[in-house]
Amino acid sequence: MIINMSGNAAKNEIEHVIERVKESGFQPHLITGAERTVIAVVGNGGRRHEIEALKAAAGVEDVVSIAHPFKLVSRQVQSQQTIVNVGGVRIGAENIVVMAGPCSVESREQLFATARAVQAAGASILRGGAYKPRTSPYEFQGLGVEALRLLAEVRDELGMPIVTEVMSTEDVEIISEHADMLQVGARNMQNFALLRRLAKTDKPILLKRGASATIKEWLLAAEYLLAGGNPNVVLCERGIKTFETELRNTFDIASIALAKELSHLPVIADPSHGTGRRSLIASVSRAAVAVGADGLIIEVHPCPERALSDGPQSLDFTGFEEMMRGLSDPMRRIAAAGARTELASEVAAS
């Protein structure tokens, strides 16, 4: 860490800070510049938070941290890519894994029809909400345990592992009995009580990025899970909140590449929430795969205009099939781009 003294810091203020650095178990390293004094804090095993608190000391302008604050999730600690096994499906390996299904489980018919359709089109994990986080108390809140039973039934019949959201520590047990993977939603990314509880399960966790979480905060939320004992974490970018209102969220595609650079955990993309707009889901899915995502999670409904939640961003069966075909076909078209750009430069040169 670097302690940046203000330009007019007094001599005794500088000495006080040096004293405090030593008390905290580090070595201070004084650098006297032309305009100001900087104190580099060197060493291992000191108490970092005591150095951070010095931001409040007289004469200190800022305390700048240089190292990343996360450890277990970091590629510096583990360079090898983590592969998370969800009921036999391996996330983070060579294959792109597609999770699909309805936003909310609404009925046996709806769920079975959707599961069969997405499986036929190439999805390997079924998603479906039993407990729904809804902005208004007057909106549909999910079928709860009944939905969990339906999900387990589908899994047993079709052989698709199940992922569903957990909103409260109190539901962890019952959901763990039915699902293969537990999802932490964007609104709960910093629900630390929930993260601590999930660190104690043996289920893989799908950790969505909060709508206003920085990439560091997202990785630190994952750090809660790993530090608490659960190494099976898959990250999921689902868009962040920005000034742009035309789309539900701003899908932060570069965060996928950066999260994979900083961490060994698999990262998947949620273009349904990431855009909120059906017409963009196929193209943004292709982009997510191109940037290096390990998988996708997509909302699908037999009849989006009758969905109890998230209809406008749900694909119908035909739309999902087309999107899945698009993951290969348009890519082939793109594959020729190198050749084509050469052509374009020939035109320009002629």
Added chain:
Amino acid sequence: MIINMSGNAAKNEIEHVIERVKESGFQPHLITGAERTVIAVVGNGGRRHEIEALKAAAGVEDVVSIAHPFKLVSRQVQSQQTIVNVGGVRIGAENIVVMAGPCSVESREQLFATARAVQAAGASILRGGAYKPRTSPYEFQGLGVEALRLLAEVRDELGMPIVTEVMSTEDVEIISEHADMLQVGARNMQNFALLRRLAKTDKPILLKRGASATIKEWLLAAEYLLAGGNPNVVLCERGIKTFETELRNTFDIASIALAKELSHLPVIADPSHGTGRRSLIASVSRAAVAVGADGLIIEVHPCPERALSDGPQSLDFTGFEEMMRGLSDPMRRIAAAGARTELASEVAAS
């Protein structure tokens, strides 16, 4: 609600939507414009979510909601200002209520010294964290039950009601036994399981605005509490997350005035988190009072540079006293502004 058909919607698409509006228990009202058709949805008692889902129907460009989505918190439903009684202190009445205390309870000495100091300076409620939401699992997480006991002890000795944060449904009972008011932190504003549980307590709730919550989402979070049975809710603006990095958050002063215009609930301000910078707390506190806030919540520590959390935004005792005096004195200076602006215009006119 208004259903906005796209410019090239087919006749049968329009008819389908009209049919669906009727099925949902509303009356459709067709308006044929020069460029497109719009269907106004009129009536009471229909199923709103079915209309919203029509955004997914063929030929529909958008569904625009006109009414505000909240009810019980709205001034249209209750025009009279709510007053929340916290252990004898009335929030929302004529008096500005100041809550103050340390970010985290660290020890009996720290807590008692701070409580006495803030009480002497005019604070009427003591704040202090027992369970701390921390971005990193390696940071100080609070003293838990031990802190609750210390808080209750101070309350009994000094007669100051206590407010402290609750992070999990599992802690609601034990915290309710010790505290006079339960705080929902910014990160948990949309922890709906927690909100539903708190709606069943008889304790007043301090509901902080989420760092990326719109004013509507904030009021809808309060709606969960009122709809669930707890009318004693105080809102708290604590800054939102924006591109500006010089300060910890962007303190949204106009949201206080707007929340008070839209809702009858009291609204207080948290300039400590709202700015993250000690030197700005006194001036932003004055601004919050000037805009109409019903109170303030301020972090105070005997020695900020040794605080286990939030030192850089904590006032020491002297700083807090000055801030409190500033709430009246500089206001007196401002009080003369009208006169002085007249003077300025005389200068200009001369």
Added chain:
Amino acid sequence: MIINMSGNAAKNEIEHVIERVKESGFQPHLITGAERTVIAVVGNGGRRHEIEALKAAAGVEDVVSIAHPFKLVSRQVQSQQTIVNVGGVRIGAENIVVMAGPCSVESREQLFATARAVQAAGASILRGGAYKPRTSPYEFQGLGVEALRLLAEVRDELGMPIVTEVMSTEDVEIISEHADMLQVGARNMQNFALLRRLAKTDKPILLKRGASATIKEWLLAAEYLLAGGNPNVVLCERGIKTFETELRNTFDIASIALAKELSHLPVIADPSHGTGRRSLIASVSRAAVAVGADGLIIEVHPCPERALSDGPQSLDFTGFEEMMRGLSDPMRRIAAAGARTELASEVAAS
């Protein structure tokens, strides 16, 4: 447009608004709902801004515009894709067009070496800054006319069309004499005096999206160019300003797909500014192509660590070659994704 009266609007307030709608050349359409009255404004040829101003009338809560505010750039007006010809290179046609070159022109050697390298790797247009918009007055401001001459020299020798930024109406003439395409930078996207002047040139314009511009504002800036007489406009997404500080900007990939859905203009991507981080440029470029961008603009420098501007986001020659190869190779890898997702589902089913 829809005029949304407030719940307690008086009868005479409603009548007044109806009267004003007629005065403005439209037909009012009264819809009396359960909770409030709504007035739909129908017709062609009325004065829209007079309706918008009614937001200020007594009893009016809001005026909601339904139609998009742009016309000439809209796909509803022109469904056919626009192709912009820049010195023989066609943007918006089948080929992905890559523009590349240094952030700033620094010397003849630097420019020629870079131009030859990017041309050899497949770029067909040369970018290079002569007039640089710099946040601080103490930073390098560009070589000006000298840079323009060097750019023209390269074009004549290598046969690569030139794109360079124009920052002021006063420079339009001299830049037009030397360059094949004029770039409006993000900071000038709403420099309307500049847009009006550029609408009168016969040069194609590269219009970067402002760092805080919505997609609508971006398209309306393009509308200034088309309405003023210049149909040769290429849009460029270069990242928006958000709370995330790990990267220079948040690259809004979905905006490319949405801009192409709403408008017939070509859209290219700038992953250099969009991320500000060299290590992410290749993967974000692939994503941009996958989402449907018509081209890329990339910063390249012979020795980024000695660049006078934007070094950290510049590729060196080897990096650029690899990126260009990546546009085809990794795509081929992705091309197999459909097959591989089927494999993954087989694993799950087995």
Added chain:
Amino acid sequence: MIINMSGNAAKNEIEHVIERVKESGFQPHLITGAERTVIAVVGNGGRRHEIEALKAAAGVEDVVSIAHPFKLVSRQVQSQQTIVNVGGVRIGAENIVVMAGPCSVESREQLFATARAVQAAGASILRGGAYKPRTSPYEFQGLGVEALRLLAEVRDELGMPIVTEVMSTEDVEIISEHADMLQVGARNMQNFALLRRLAKTDKPILLKRGASATIKEWLLAAEYLLAGGNPNVVLCERGIKTFETELRNTFDIASIALAKELSHLPVIADPSHGTGRRSLIASVSRAAVAVGADGLIIEVHPCPERALSDGPQSLDFTGFEEMMRGLSDPMRRIAAAGARTELASEVAAS
């Protein structure tokens, strides 16, 4: 500056950076930490941009700047508050200066009536737009020179100095002939060609903060003016663009206090654009004065519902008078707050 080497930087990479620091005219200061090496860059008179460019060198993770990048606007360079004289009205002195008038000059009657009304209520400078930056080319663009003549006429008759916006270098001369102060609008805050031209005038400049400008970028834009020769700059906070859509902008009240802490320039507030909502202007104006603003700029129109621009955020004459009275009266009410909070604590203690 601090150069932060990555954890696995090679020895020769570190040596290369040390060499480059010396070449750039600084002294390198090597600090070998437990996890990584840090190089502090010390000295005066070196070439800073060369150090910044080292972010692109192999083995470098980040280059952190410690000093603020602005100089002439800084309080460290000039501790004494600047007072800007606009036609005899002193901004930055003890008096709160209120500028008021219509968004756009629409006619002689409108302008004279408004000027008389705002002057009578205590405003000392008249604002009025002649050249209007409008998001759409189809909106009213201002009366241009005709408006300038009307403004000058009012000034001569009523003795109120005039402030009006300049959008282009080409208009600087004509506007300087008529107005007493030239306004740079939010969209042009980083129109550096315009800033450089305005640095050469002898007129005071009102520099609005860009909608997505950080406080540092805002101060650096002012630095362009001072460095170019014009010391008479008044800063104006007018709200920033955030995810909150209920209001036109998010008024960043703390930025006023911070700008005054960092700089000696006067800072005024624009609650009209800062909120976009008439009902909030009076309360946000009081807050701005309470936080320490040196003045206010307010949009006023004889009949907001007929305004050609910005009607919804314009006050009518009565509204403006009430706002001006509110600057003193409610302050008096607040002045008693200290006393009242003591009362509240007595209640709590009893």
